[in-house]
Amino acid sequence: IREQYFPKMKNYGNSQILTRDYTDQREIEIVLREISEQVAARIRSHRVQTGCISLMVNFSKYRLKGKRKGFNVQQKVCPTNDNDAIAAEVLALFRKNWRGERVRALGVSCGDLHPDNYQQLTFFVQPSQQIKKKKIDQTVDQIRQKYGFTSLVKASSLLHGATAIKRSSLVGGHNGGNAYD
Template identity: 45%
Template sequence: QVTEPTTVKAASLGNSQVLPRDYFNQAEIETVIKEIGEQVAARLRHHHKLAGCLSLSIGFSYAVAEADGRGGFNQALKMEPTNDNQVLTQQLLWLFRQNWDGQAVRNIGVYSSKLSANSGQQLNLFETP
């Protein structure tokens, strides 16, 4: 209906990847998480946006999902709005380490939401710019 007000969906940017094989090694999984996180950060900078919420989605392999009953996990974290590679990847790795128990990973997704315009930088007297 034309007379009804339209609701604007919340914007988000993200990326996901289905891995070519099951990944068991934590270092390999974290490398892929960092790469995807950096891709999302680059997209945020390209669109002149800052992310106020970061989400990590991990999908386990089919065999783990059948045996464990869990297909993976999806965790989100509110944070100060940023599009900095290092900050985003540190938060993603923290989320991963808090929730992963050694299962085989087959799918990784990183999503950013609560986007705001990157109009400037707020300096802090207690940190170096």
């Protein structure tokens, strides 16, 4: 009783230092979507859902004096581990806060974790469609775990500026390991 209790706070995330300065919004958003989907796959593999999504964007060190160095923002969300829902929230946070600066590092994390033992349905999408989408995400995860990340990739990961395929064999920017750990 005398000892103060500190609850365990856990989150899952991923960040990248980009190989060059990104200024094209489309290229930045491709990388953000890739990172978001990787984090979503990680939380699904741990059978949890996120209730809070965080975005970190750092700008190039070659910036004008007096300008901001980047931004960190977060948003509470209805618990989810859906690729599209997490990516959509990350992109909305990015579009709301980015003012055209040169981006050099990106990060996405998911916190406020809840057990994945229920699914919040919405009036805007048929329940059968939501359940089907969840099964598709789980099937893609299973295929990637068995055959590797590059066995199934989105076409956007083939575009200029994308990093997922190149980084698929890296962990923490280094060779080796499993991205689902």
